[in-house]
Amino acid sequence: MxxxxxxxxxxxxxxxxxxxxxxxxxxxxxxxxxxxxxxxxxxxxxxxxxxxxxxxxxxxxTDKSDLYLAVGQKATEVLMERMGPALAAEGSIRDRITGIVDAYLSVIEENPNLYRFVVKGSFADRPVEKDVVAEDKNLIAATLARILGDYLRAFDMDSGGAEPWAHALVGMVQNAGDWWLERQTMSRANLSDYLATIIWHALDGLLRSAGVEIDPATPLTPLRLVD
Amino acid sequence: MxxxxxxxxxxxxxxxxxxxxxxxxxxxxxxxxxxxxxxxxxxxxxxxxxxxxxxxxxxxxTDKSDLYLAVGQKATEVLMERMGPALAAEGSIRDRITGIVDAYLSVIEENPNLYRFVVKGSFADRPVEKDVVAEDKNLIAATLARILGDYLRAFDMDSGGAEPWAHALVGMVQNAGDWWLERQTMSRANLSDYLATIIWHALDGLLRSAGVEIDPATPLTPLRLVD
DNA sequence: AAGTAACCGTTACCTCAAGTAACACTTACC
DNA sequence: GGTAAGTGTTACTTGAGGTAACGGTTACTT
Missing domain, CATH: 1.10.10 (Arc Repressor Mutant, subunit A)
Incomplete structure (x- = not known):
């Protein structure tokens, strides 16, 4: 039975x-x-x-790159978990951007070797196709693109730029973070602030050019979370 | 004798x-x-x-990474040669930014495999220390940082942010370019414009917050060239 | 109870690209 | 003529990725 x-x-x-x-x-x-x-x-x-x-x-x-990929995914997961609260946080836009950036920097600061392993040691030998980092960056960029796109559409703006924007932002923070990690010539808070300033101004300019005015201190309710 | x-x-x-x-x-x-x-x-x-x-x-x-490094340097040289004119060009700031970004994109578009070889195939086996790409990116970023720093000082502004700015910009353009190169979902001109817009707004915001007003159409004489 | 499908694990091997040893020949300075 | 640089070769060593072949354990199936 x-x-x-x-x-x-x-x-x-x-x-x-x-x-x-x-x-x-x-x-x-x-x-x-x-x-x-x-x-x-x-x-x-x-x-x-x-x-x-x-x-x-x-x-x-099956393979070295299979393992590396899994490690990369795990690392991305950890990263997302840390950035999630910052994404969803209450507070002014400016502060939220700073929070997200700083969350990223704090993760790589705490796990420098893991970061290097995932980012540098990638490509696991031959196949450039199966790029390990690319997967993770794309995931993050896609998440960002969705959020940005939603906001743009909410303001009745063209959302076509959301994807390039997302990849640009990811690369910007990643590269600046990389540089900072290797030779730490400024405090983390300082760098977070510089980067957030850049992002904020870019965002502000974008909206402004579409006739939308936004106050850096406005809370601006999150449309949706990481999902 | x-x-x-x-x-x-x-x-x-x-x-x-x-x-x-x-x-x-x-x-x-x-x-x-x-x-x-x-x-x-x-x-x-x-x-x-x-x-x-x-x-x-x-x-x-001496070594695989020695060769890779040399190839990277050569590639950087080519890149610099192409971006040089755009850096030195007359014209509005906005146009010059677009020109520089587009010069970069055109180079990677024309030599996609070389680009992948240098950027992805890097790390030449073991030593993460001797990172091939990092060298080149740093060179470019350093050049940028110098130019930015000079401008900032010319406006009597704090030039401490020049370095993070430079690395942020390099990463931004590189990553967006990478994404675009793999799946070309928009025209090069289009991407150049998006990126230039981001950069311009960021720059404008930075100056504006220091009380400096700049017209995107102002020619703004180059302080110095690549040197 | 016997069989078997999945796992646990081992040692000893294969493979392939990076890098080296050892050898022989050429050129132009001393 | 000696020698310090270069030209080049074939044949080897090394090391990390990956595999073969073997034996043991558990719990479901028949």
């Missing part, structure tokens, strides 16, 4: 969650070993950190 | 220029083979393209 109704064989289902969990475990191991030994770790190091030999690792990831 | 005054032995000097020329030759070969076979070429491919075997290549470059 029980289930003679059998789905395709319960032995197959038995592990469903387990595999996911195991992958996550290896991703954690990678992050740990990167934090310890710097961004130039190999598959063997990762396996060792997880207390296991290479083939086991390869049972869960 | 002649020169019994001997410098350290003329046999050493004899090749001085030659080595430089040879390096340049290999750099050209790399660029050629990358254009032909895509950004994922190995040392053997490069050597073959130059009609020579690997060890010869290694006589002139």
């Amino acid at each position: 029980a289930r003679t109704v059998k789905g395709p064989d319960a032995r197959r289902e038995r592990w469903k969650g387990h595999r996911e969990q195991r992958r996550a475990e290896f991703v954690e191991a990678t992050i740990a070993v990167v934090a310890k030994k710097g961004p130039d770790v190999g598959m063997e190091d990762v396996a060792a950190e997880a207390g296991v030999s290479k083939p086991v690792l390869y049972r869960h990831f | 002649a020169r019994t005054v001997k410098g350290p032995d003329a046999r050493r000097e004899r090749w001085k220029g030659h080595r430089e020329q040879r390096r340049a030759e290999f750099v050209e070969a790399t660029i050629a083979v990358v254009a032909k076979k895509g950004p994922d070429v190995g040392m053997e491919d490069v050597a073959a393209e130059a009609g020579v075997s690997k060890p010869v290549l290694y006589r002139h470059f």
Whole structure:
């Protein structure tokens, strides 16, 4: 009895969650070993950190770039979690922009090696197609583009520029952050403020040129969150 | 007679220029083979393209990253040559910004594989320290920072923001250009205009907040060229 | 109870690109 | 004629990514 109704064989289902969990475990191991030994770790190091030999690792990831990709996604997730509150926060626009930028900077400041691993160590050998960072940046940029587009449409403006805008903003913050991370010649708060100023002025100019006036101190209710 | 005054032995000097020329030759070969076979070429491919075997290549470059670096520098040189005129051009500020951005985009549009090789294929294996792209981006950013700083000082403004500004701008244009290059969903002119708009507004806002008013159509004599 | 589908894990190997050793020949300065 | 630079070759070493082949465990199926 029980289930003679059998789905395709319960032995197959038995592990469903387990595999996911195991992958996550290896991703954690990678992050740990990167934090310890710097961004130039190999598959063997990762396996060792997880207390296991290479083939086991390869049972869960087809490939180095597969692992790297997973790490990148995890990192993006962490990043998003940190930026989410800043995105949704109450307060003036100016302050919210600063908050978002600063959230980003604080994440890379706290995990410099992970950041380098994901951003620099990418491309996992051959295939330029399967770019690891690109995926993550695109995800972030897409999120941003959606938010921007919504706001533009809310003001009855052309939303065609939302995508280039989003990618421009992402690149701007990322590159400035990268520079800052390597030689820290100013405080984080300072940089956040500089970047937020640039963004704010650009945004203000854009709206102004469409005849929309906005006060930097206006709270401007969020249209929607990260979703 | 002649020169019994001997410098350290003329046999050493004899090749001085030659080595430089040879390096340049290999750099050209790399660029050629990358254009032909895509950004994922190995040392053997490069050597073959130059009609020579690997060890010869290694006589002139200590290392893969050494070659990559040289290629990056050459590419940066080309880029600078193309952006130079746009930097120095007469015309309104707005137009000049557009010109500079468009010059950049046109270069990556014409050499997509070289661009990918330099930007993505970087990091030449292990050493994250010796980052290939970073060098070039820093060079460009430094040039920009100098120009910006000079202008800011000319207006008696705090020039401390010039460096972050420069890195922000570089990242912005680079990332937007990257996105555009992969999926060309808008015309180059269109993107140039969007980016120039962002930059112009940011710049305008910065000056405005310091009480300086500037007309986008003002020619604004260049303080100095690339130098 | 026997079979089997999924996992656990190992050691020892293969592969391929980066980089090197060792060797031989050429040119022009000394 | 000696030698310091360069020209070039084939054949090797190295190291990291990735695989083969083996054996053990668990819990579902028959």
